[in-house]
Each structure stands twice: as C-alpha cells, then as structure tokens.
Amino acid sequence: MTLSVGDTAPDFTLNDSDRQPFTLSEHRGSPVLVVFYPFAFSGICTGELCQLRDELGTYTDAGVRVVAVSCDPAPALKAWKTEQGFDFPLLSDFWPHGEVAKAYGAFFETAGMANRGTFLVDAEGKVAFAEVNGPGDARAQSGWKDAVAALAS
Template sequence: MSLSVGDVAPEFSLPDQDKHVVSLADLRGRPVLVVFYPFAFSGICTGELCQLRDELAGYTEAGVEVVAISTDPTFSLKAFREKEGFEFPLLSDFWPHGDTARAYGVFNDKAGMALRGTFLVDADGTIAFAEVNQPGDPRAQSGWKDAVAALPTAA
C-alpha cells in the first residue's frame, strides 16, 4: 500500500548517478519532489523525466528539490543523465533491491521495478501530494505543479 497525504515520508539514503549519497534527511527544511520511475531509457520514463527537465525551473523557483528514483544501477543512471541532460539527481534503489520503493509502497515485486509513484514531501517531512500510476500509465504532471503551488510559502 502506498503512502497518502499526511503520512510521514520514509527516510532514504541512496547513491546518485555519481555514487554520491543523497539522503532525504539532508534535504529537510525544504520541499522535495520524489519521482519514482520504472527504468532508465524506457520510452514513457524518458518522456516523463524529459518533461520534468524542461519544466524544472518551475519547481526550483518554488524552492523544491527534485529527485528521481529507479531500481537501475548507478552506471545506467549516469549514462541516462548524460544522454538526456537531466540537472536533478537520479538515485539508485538497486541494492538492497527496491527497498526505498517498498517503503513508499510503489515496488512491483513481480517485475522488480518501481511503479510511477510521485510524492511531494513538505519541508517538515510530511507527504503533501501522493500519486501512483501503474506500468504503461503515464503521469500528468499538472497535479504535481498544483501541489507545489499549494505549499505554504516561507515567511
């Protein structure tokens, strides 16, 4: 079962495409958009992450950190990031395989991959937006933008 709005976001510490560890705890104090996707280089995933890349300024200008997580190894993520020019970290949930996706309730055991789960974690670590799409079901990112717009602004 995936997480819902109001739940505390599970902590994670995962290597990025350059093997630098990124922890949710280190990002505390600002909102974080956590985007799970099945596989690097797959058609729908590439389209979704390229749209996120192209619209990244809308998130960063709102003070939102963006991280994308898949069960791919870091080597694949590095090649994917370089090919597509992503400026946000691609995190590897490769080993223990899918543990972070499981914690968020978006791991597909039969396929060994993350579902298309999207979670906006507020500055305090609470889920402010949650959406899970099944394999082959692309996400509409308008909901993410609405959730970011609804975040309280810093005083």
Template sequence: MTGQGLAVGATAPDFTLPDANKTPVSLSDFRGKQPVLLVFYPFAFSGVCTGELCQLRDDLSTFADAGVQVLAISCDTAQSLKAWGEQQGYQFPLLSDYWPHGAVAQAYDVFFDKAGMALRGTFLVDVDGVIRFAEVNPPGQARDQSAWQRAVSALAPA
C-alpha cells in the first residue's frame, strides 16, 4: 500500500466513471466551469464511510454555495451505490470505480490493493484541473472535513 495520494499542484488525472444510475461522469466535464471535490472512500454501507458521507450530505450547502461539485468515488458496483445513495439521501454523485477495478483510485495513488478498495483520499481540483488540496487518511480513520471547507474558502478570489 503506497497510498500517498497525488501532490498539491499536480494536474488531476481525467477519468470517466458511471454514477449510481450508470450515467458516465467525467472530471473534464467540469474543467473551466467549476472546482470539484473528489472524495474517495473504501466501501458503501460501512460505518465510517456512511458517517463521512452523511456529514458531507448535511454540509453540502457549504460546497454548493462556493460552486464546488462533490464527486464521491468507491470501488463498489453502481447497483450497490444506487441502493446506498437512495437509503441515505445523498444529493451528489456516487461514482463506481469498479471496473477496471480501482483504476481511478490507482491514478490518484489511493488504491489499497491488498483489500481491493480505495483509501480515504480527498482532492480539491480547481477549474483548471489542478489539485489545490490533497489528503489521504488510512482505513478506519475518519476525515476532518473542516480542512476541506478551508480549502474551498481559499479558492475564492480575493
């Protein structure tokens, strides 16, 4: 497990993944339009992940008000993400990095190959496709989302 994540200042690798409804979503769709918060997480329906994404759901206006699109990514199938998203009422896309298994998590250096899952990697990508905030937390360790909010605030023009 390397799992260091990509560095701030790096260009975010583009990707296209299906959402819970199997609709393709590409990072490049947002380039030149709005920043994107990429939230990689290990598994749908797990305790820590549910807690994190519910907090994100409850604080979504912080990101929406700043014009930031949230994209949550795991190696789960689209079908399981659809069931989980409906159960929890998530109002942001849940993207499936199921096949090729973990390819996008690998591109962002947050794939834990021994467990076949994404680590808790968080990346704020600006409108030009540059990573402005990057954080990787180990399995089982919940993230402090206040750091994400500070990074979003720092994107705002002075």
C-alpha cells in the first residue's frame, strides 16, 4: 500500500553510491524529497533525474534535501552519478532487495524494481506529498515543486 499525505514516513538507512550510509531520521528538522526510480542508465530515469539535477536549486533553496533511490547496486549508481554529474545522493535499495521501496508502496514486485514514487517528507517526518507512477510513466515535477513551495511558505 502506498503512503499517503499525513502518514509517518518509514525510516530507513541505505548506502549511497560511495557506500556511505544515509539515514532518513538523521535529517529530521529539514524536509527530504525521496525520489524512487526503476533503473540507472535508463531513458526515462535519466531524463527525470537530469531535470532534477538541473533544477536542484528549486529544492535546496527551500531547504529541502533531495535523495534518489533505486534497487541498483552502489557501483552502478556511482558510475551513473559520475556520468551525469548528479549533485545529490543516489541510494541503493539493492539488499534486502527493494525493502525501502516496499515500505513506501513503490515497489513493482513482478519486475523486482522500484516504481516512480516521489515522497516529500516534512521536517517532522510526515509525508507532505506522495505520488507513485508506473515504471513507464514519466513524472511531471510540477507537483513536487508546488509541495515544496507550500512547505516553504
């Protein structure tokens, strides 16, 4: 079941592309945008995350930390991050496979990958925005931006 606005965001610790741990609860006091995506190096995912990279200031200027999560292993994420110049953490939900995506209701069980789930977690750890699209459905990021603007006001 997908999380809804007002739900407490499940805490998690995942390693980033440099195998450094990122724990959601350690960022309480600041909002965090958690962006799940199916696979590194795939077309739609590259387009979405490059747009996020190019518009990162929209989020960081509002005090929002951005992290992107897939079920890819850390070495693949490191190569993709380097290739694309992403300036936000890419987190690996590789093992136990997809457990964080499952906790957020953003796991596509049949294919063993994350769906396109986006969750804005507010400073208190509550979900302020939630959206889950299927793997082939690119997201419009305007909803995320509107939710960030609402938190900032």
